[in-house]
Amino acid sequence: MTVIDVGPADLADGQIRVVRIAGRPPPRMSVIVTRSGNEWRAYWNVCQHLPIPLDGGLGRLDDGLVCVSHGARYRPEDGLCVEGPCRGAFLESIDVRAREGRLLVELQSG
Numbered sequence: 674m675t676v677i678d679v680g681p682a683d684l685a686d687g688q689i690r691v692v693r694i695a696g697r698p699p700p701r702m703s704v705i706v707t708r709s710g711n712e713w714r715a716y717w718n719v720c721q722h723l724p725i726p727l728d729g730g731l732g733r734l735d736d737g738l739v740c741v742s743h744g745a746r747y748r749p750e751d752g753l754c755v756e757g758p759c760r761g762a763f764l765e766s767i768d769v770r771a772r773e774g775r776l777l778v779e780l781q782s783g
């Protein structure tokens with residue numbers, strides 16, 4: 674397991690950060706970190722419709738957890754797709770925790 678620092682733990686409720694993870698093969702090359710109430714959530718940045726990034730490689734998601742390709746909309750608290758072509762599917766979640774003002778994700782090897 675690899676622990677990666679994905680930035681400061683200063684996200685506002687509902688705010689989203691997309692973080693590129695160096696050295697990872699596609700499709701799991703970046704993660705989405707967000708805050709839902711008092712909980713942190715992290716997901717692989719891979720749409721459940723097609724295995725491509727939700728953000729289209731832009732490095733940001735300005736309209737919530739919505740895939741820019743075909744509009745799949747995911748629920749921040751659990752990654753469930755609630756609208757769009759992959760409705761009912763879940764984003765792949767990643768363990769995330771805050772420590773000393775930073776957010777850390779725990780990635781499985783490979």
Ligand code: FES
Pocket residue numbers: 720721722723724725727740741742743744745757758
């Ligand atoms: S690739 Fe995300 S909705 Fe189609």
